[in-house]
Structure formats: C-alpha cells, structure tokens
Amino acid sequence: MAKATLEQWRMFKAVVDHGGFAGASAAVHKSQSTVHHAVQKLEVALQIKLLEVKGRKAFLTDSGKLILRRAEFLIEEASKIESVANTLSEGVESTLKIAVDEVFPHPILYQALARTSELYPLLKIDLIESVLTGANELLNNAVVDLAISSIPIYGISCNQLCDIEFVAVAHPNHPLHQRTETLSFRDLKLYRQIVVRDSGTQTSHDEGWLGADMRWTVSHLRNSIDMVSQNLGYAWLPRTQVSHLIEEEKLKVLNLEQGTTRALKLYLMCNDTDRLGPAAQEFKEQLINLSLD
Template identity: 50%
Template sequence: MQKTTLEQWRMFKAVVDAGGFNQAASVVHKSQSSIHHAVTNLEAALGVKLFEVSGRKVVLTEAGRLMLRRGKFLLEEVSRIEAIADSLSEGVESELRIAVDGAFPQKVVFQALEKVSGIYPQVNIDIVDTVLSGTNELIQEGLVDLGLSAFTMDDSLNDEICRIKFVAVAHNAHPLLQFDRELTFEDLKSYRQIIVRDSAIQTNRDSGWLGAEQRWKVGSLRASLDLITQGMGFAWLPMPLVADSLNDGTLKLLRLKKGGTRSTSFYINFKDQDKLGPVAREFIGELRLLTLEMPASE
C-alpha cells in the first residue's frame, strides 16, 4: 500500500512553486493549515525533511530538492494518464491542430486533410504556419497536436516523413546569372541575400545566411519568393515552392561550384503518441502515402 497520496505531492509542489505556505494557500484555494498538514504528513510518510526555515522563508532541503524532481515526474505522469483517459472517453477529436513549416509542400498537407475530412467531416482543422523552430515551440507548449518541421525535438517523438530539396535561385535578370563561370560563396557576398526569420519566440535561427554584405529578413518563405521574383536578391528556397517559377523561366538556378542544392529531412513531431486521437493518426497515415508519391526532385 502506498504511504503517500497525490494530494500531498500536489500541495508540496504548490508550496515550492508559490514560494511559501501562505502564497500556496491563495493559489490552490485551500487553507494554510490544510496545506501544512498535507506536507507534514508527506514528510512523515517519506521519513525525510522537505523544508527548512531560512530567515522568514521556507526553503527546500537537499532531500526536498530530490523529492521535488521525483514528485514533478509523478504529477506529470498522472496528468498524462488523465489526458489519455479523456481522449479515450471522448473518442474522436473535435479539432485537429497542426503546425506546418513553410518549407513543407502545402498541397500535400491540404490533400491529406481533405481525405481526413471526408472520413471525419465533423472535425475542425486549425493549421498554423511556422518558420524554422516555430513548429516545435508550439508542440512543446501544447498549442498544437502535431507539426511538420525540419528540426527534431530532444524530449519528444520525431518521425521522419520525407526529404525536401532546397535550391539557390534568383530572377532570370539578376547580375549573378551574368557570370560566365561557376559561382563561389565569395561571389554571393556582394549581393543581397533574402533569409527567413524564425517564427519561434524562445529559439531563433537564421535560414542559411552566408555573410552577405546586405541581407533582408522576411517572415515567410512566400515573402522571400516574392522578393526573389522581383529581382531583389537571391535565396535558397524549397523546390516545391519554386518549381513553377523555374519551369516558366522567371527564376533560374544559380551556378554554384558547391552548395547550390541542399536536402533536408522533415519530421512529423508530437509529444506523446498515446495522446493522438484517430483523426491525427489518419492524417499521419494519409500524409505518409502522399509523400511517397512526391517527385524525387522535391
């Protein structure tokens, strides 16, 4: 039989988070005496002292710090189990929230969602456009159910879905296309490079800046494409985004000695596979089938 209760662990963590018994009482809407009683009983059951008085404050003991780490894990696991139970009891999700990196071909996402909607017409779809680290930040914060990203997540599941080719491009009249030889990175530094700003708040990455003397940052790959199409710079852009412009001659590939193309893996990322409902799983399955049919050039 367990010697401690979840309520005791919750009160213990509440005291730590709030910074004291009085503060915790106002946060959890319980009396100070009931919180103190729960923590005292927890200490007695564990046989260790969790807090000690330092001046007018209570601080964690060494044992308390260890128990806090274990207690957080316990409470997070309980929350996870409860969330899974809620998902099972509710059955089909009422909404599917997906973060999609702008480099991933949107038509593939839309085709997959169209098939999912045919099976689950009552489900609302919320698509969030992201850049670079933005997808994983939204997943980490629980603001989306899953996402498509070029970056893996250290503490979550990362399922590779495909590889996307990026190519160096410029407008057909850009000066870089007038060179009668292969270009080097030194050649590029004299011209404006268009790079994409990370949509994440906590983590920021620049998309492949090579030290060009002039760079313009934009918030989306679509904005980058618009600037390139108007002859205002060069950039590395995903092949699915520029394929039509290359085919009609508006854009041209830069003749780089090396580094003219790059291939990047994209992943379906999510925090907990057990929490994914039937709609999310159906979307992942449809997406896999469609990416298998993507041309190798993409």
C-alpha cells in the first residue's frame, strides 16, 4: 500500500475546513487539481472513501470523520515538532524565569506573558511572586532572568515601569471609621496594622508607615487584603487591587490628616540585557510598552 504523506493529510483537512477544493486551494496555496489529486491518492492508499462531493461542496463520509480525528492529531503533533525545531535553530531559551513583586498590576503582566507566548508557544514560564527585596535577591543569585521590584539595583539594566498608588484602608465597620475628625499617625498606632513580610532572606526592607504597636505580619498581599476585608485590622494596600472592594463598600479609605496615599515605583531589572534570549527580550519590550500605555 502506498504511504500517505503529511502534506496530503494537510490538504485533506483543508478541504474539510473550507468546505470544498476551491477554498482549500486558496488556503494551502496550491492548485485545485493538486489538492484534488492529493485527496484521491489518500483514498487509494487507505482504500476507503473520505469525501463525497455534492456540487461545489465536499462532505465527510462516516469513515472520513473517523480518519479526520486521527489526522488532526497527526498534523498537530507534526506542527509541534516543527516548532521545536525552529526554536532550537533560533537559539530561543526553553524557560523564562521572572520574579514579580506582588503589587505589580496582574493584567499588564498577564498580557505581556500572553503576547510573548504567541511568538514563542513552547516557552515555559516560571513566575515567582515576591515582596520588596525578594525579587532582587532572586536576581542577584541568578535564580531568575528578570525581576520586577520596587527597589532598584544600581549598576545593572533597570527600566522604570509604573507607579503604584497605595491607600490606607479598613473595613467600613472598623473603629477608625467611627471617628469624626481626621486621623493622625498617633490614632493609627492604637490599632492593629496588617503588614506584608519582605520575602528576601538576606536583607529586610520596610516600606510605608509601620508605627502600630499591634501588627500582624503575613507573607502574601492577598492575605493582607483578606484580613482587612474581615475587619481584622487596617493596611496600606495597592489601589489597583482593592478598588473593586472600595466600590463595593467592603473596604473604606481611612480619613488621614496627612499622607492619605503613597506611591511606589516599580522597575524591571536584569543583570545583562545582551545575555537575554529572544523570548526574554520580547517579554521585556512588551512589559515596558504596556506599562507606559
């Protein structure tokens, strides 16, 4: 029995996808006679009828439906093999490791990752969430290729991304909201503050006002948001991540007499831009452009 070729399978699938030989011809950039001949050779090789032509339309036979499911798997696997070969020939890195401060806006990060993956579909992403110096430490120890952090490292590639606005918030029923006068730092000191721990192990960096005598320290920003939402304390939280809770009146901004908000700059850093692979370069460019929009 003559062997079927991958090109013949692709032409067969094109006829099905486009409803006939004319549409398939345009899709695969071959003449209609070439496409028709390829399908005929398949049918001869398999000794079954794959298509029935009615007018200008081509319809799958019952056997054709079964064969198509198998053929689609074969075509998909072949495409993956070709992608792997292209990736290897271009010298594209297989994995991109990124440390990201938890306060960085997730929609921007996910969009940059998605756009990069469209160009490099086989790229594996290793995303490590960090707080304060955690990302810096991972970059210094060569654990990650890129780091998004609020603490710039001088002497290496460092691009400013965006400013994150923090607001002091508490549950609407928190005692601090019962006061009619504006709140001083002395007033805040009397109540529990929820603080997110620096994820760095070699150094510890404090950010924001931390003067409360009563403090609960957590490892992740989401824990802080949950605790404040359950009226367990107040916290400084990024507005981008709590604005919906404020709108839903699940959180309320504290009426401070000064310093009602504070801004935190975020930076994208790498040890050596020239040593980044093409996928990392693409992600870096996407992230910078999206942050500037």
